[in-house]
Amino acid sequence: MPTYAEAVATLTAPGGPFEVTTEEVDGVEMKVYASRLGSLRDVLAMAEGHGDATYIAHGDERISFADFKARADGIAAGLAARGVGHGDRVAVLAANSPEWALTFWATVSLGAVLVGLNGWWKTDEVLYGLEDSGSRVLVADAKRLGRISDVLAEGALPDLEAVFVTDAAPAEVGGGDRVHPFAELDAGPADAPTTPIAEGDPAVIFYTSGTTGRPKGAISTHRGMVANLQNTVMNTMAGAMADDAPPPLGAEDAGGQTVGLLTSPLFHVAGCHSNLVVSLLGGVRIVMPVGRFDPVEVLRLIEEERVKIWATVPTMVWRVCEHPDRHDFDTSSVRTMAFGGSPSAGELQRKVRETFPNVRSASNAYGLTESSSVATVLTGSDALERPESVGRPMPVVDVRIDDGAGGAAPPGTTGEVCLRGPIIMPGYWGKPEATAEAIRDGWLHTGDVGHLDEDGFLYITDRAKDMIIRGGENVYCVEIEERLVQHPDVADAAVIGVPHPSLGEEVKAVVQVASGASLTEDDVQRWVAEALAGFKVPTYVELRDERLPRNASGKLLKNLLRGSGDVSLAETL
Known part of the structure; x- marks a missing residue:
């Protein structure tokens, strides 16, 4: 059997299912997949092929792929009826929920732009995000809407035309006559939108804090999110082909639907780009815990839902792996763990294998909001041999270490990590100066400090100082x-x-x-x-x-x- 690197080379070679070629994108020559979907609307259309299989499990609620697609089309029609069109911004301020997911897919399918507001923000931060993005519509849950309902009732944000609350009656949350129940958005059976969408059109704005004050809205395009999707699928296939792939599933698991646990917030690229979007294409059932992260609840869901994949941040993995009751639950169904957000130390790798005995793939990933999620990945035997690395670049991503003069530093030399590829944002929303500082000659300057070894593995050794x-x-x-x-x-x-x-x-x-x-x-x-x-x-x-x-x-x-x-x-x- 091939190694992981050999499997990637086979899949991305000329004539392969993930053939990589070069194209000029916005004046920059970069690697791209030769065959690719044109927009996220094309991804949503593939949900119908999964039929009655469950897409989202949230508490007692179960939504099939077919029903989800129909509801998303209806909500897109509802948004359009309120005048939301191509390029308009629709914000979401809520905990993970089916309504969050429905609003996302309806918005991007319409050619509008989904603005994911940080669910932990306070009043001033939320008001800033809504004003900065110029959002016309807000979808929010009652708890988070309560942070701004008083100022909305006083007439703040006049450009915000309507607010839809997902889990309460408008009278219960206040906010004035702009607040409506989420059900009003659902126009019922409707055809999919037909507004033309270009690959370079903005799909999402997620806010990332900056070193010079207020957060900046990083734009993910349809091109970037589809490229991240293909990167993820390619990585999964390469891992299955490699000589250190997990053993075949047992009879009790064979033929069953893959189940993934979603604990990352949907206003993060890890939750949205690399979980919500990937799962829809792959027919994966997403299990969303209700409420705040709780290690015992996670363990219960893993046991009851037979979760096979958990992709999250290291902190959540640590909390589960160190919980005193972890061995009281059956975690044998978990086969794949993926960490993102920081290098995964060897001790965490050991803890994972102690808590999840059948894990055969424990991968680490490196990426930013500005890179539409994953830029490099460490998986398979490489994760055991180089636990301090964040892996090698995805096939359509170039990584270089800046030498301080606009060139590439040699292997082993420490410097700023720079990224290039279709996953990189076109810029920050409404902030041309910040964009020009971050992206130079097509390269995203991450602010992270690291080095590449002779084999092309990236190591993050420091970060932007602030x-x-x-x-x-x-x-x-x-x-x-x-x-x-x-x-x-x-x-x-x-x-x-x-x-x-x-x-x-x-x-x-x-x-x-x-x-x-x-x-x-x-x-x-x-x-x-x-x-x-x-x-x-x-x-x-x-x-x-x-x-x-x-x-x-x-x-x-x-x-x-x-x-x-x-x-x-x-x-x-």
């Missing part, structure tokens, strides 16, 4: 710092990440208290919590009277705050 990855969430320090210094008793502030065994990192604030002022750790945490999402609230607060270390140009020397670096504190004062 970013923390907490449980798979990107936390940019400047946003928290700007909030902290608005407090009248804060003279200066710096935010850094500190190691955490399962979250990866936790947020720490180092605060210089204003002269004569009195401030407590609780005061600082409450102040941040009033304006920013809970995952951005510092877990640790260090209060000090002395000035924070800065260089001659005023830049914070965070290496000193982290306890490393060659510059002494005295030299900075």
Whole structure:
């Protein structure tokens, strides 16, 4: 049998099912799949082929592929009846649910743009996302709509024409006469939309925090999301062909529908691009837990639903693998685990195999919101031999390490990781300057630091200096710092990440208290919590009277705050 790399080469060779060629895309020569679907609407059309098999399982609710497709077409017609057309933005602010998925597929099938708002955002953040995106319609659940209902009732966001609440009556949530029940969107049986959609049309806007203030809306195109879909399918096929592939399924599993567990939020590329979209094409039943992530509930669902695939962030895997009751559940059905969001250490690989005895494929992936999900993948025996790597590039992705002069650094040299390919965003919504900074000559400058080895495996060794990855969430320090210094008793502030065994990192604030002022750790945490999402609230607060270390140009020397670096504190004062 071939190795994984040999299987990829066979699948992507001329005449292969995933033949790779080169084309000019937006003036940039790049690798693409020679045969590909033209848009996400074409992907949705394939749902009918899976018929009565279950697409989404959410609590007691079961929706078949055929019924889901019919409902999505009806909701697309409902949106169109309200004037939503090609290029218009439809926002979703909700926990994972069938309504989230239906709104996504209806919107992109219409040629409109789905705006996924972070479900953990607070009032000001939500209002910013809606205004920045220019959304005409919002679909929200009652809990999250409650964060903005008062200001909506007062007339805020006049360009937001209608709000549809998924799980409550409008009178229960307030918000004024713009709020309607989600059922009103469903126009009933309808033909699929026919509005032309180009590969380069925006399909999704997901917000990612930036190092210069407010979050930026990264655009995923139909081309990028379809390319990510084909990357995923190709990777699955190559893994099955490889000599380290899982053994054949037992008689009790053979011929059954593949079941995947979806615990990543749908407003992340991991949840939407690499789970929701891939599962529809592949006929995979998606099991969505109800409510917040709970390790025991995950274990129960794995046992009852016979989950075979779980793709998520390392933090969630850690929480399940370290739970004291993990061995009380039957996890034998799980065959494939996929991590994303950070390098998966060898210890996590060991924990996975201890908790899920039949796992034969434990893969790690690297990608960004700006890359429409996965750019590199580590799988099969490579995951055991190089557990600190994030793998090799997908077939239509180029990776280079920037040499500082616009060229590629040689193997083993550390530098900024740059990506190129059809999965890369065309830019940030309405932010041409930020786009020009991030994408140069077709290369996305990720802000991540790493190196490539002689075999083309990527290693991430550092990140953009002002970013923390907490449980798979990107936390940019400047946003928290700007909030902290608005407090009248804060003279200066710096935010850094500190190691955490399962979250990866936790947020720490180092605060210089204003002269004569009195401030407590609780005061600082409450102040941040009033304006920013809970995952951005510092877990640790260090209060000090002395000035924070800065260089001659005023830049914070965070290496000193982290306890490393060659510059002494005295030299900075």
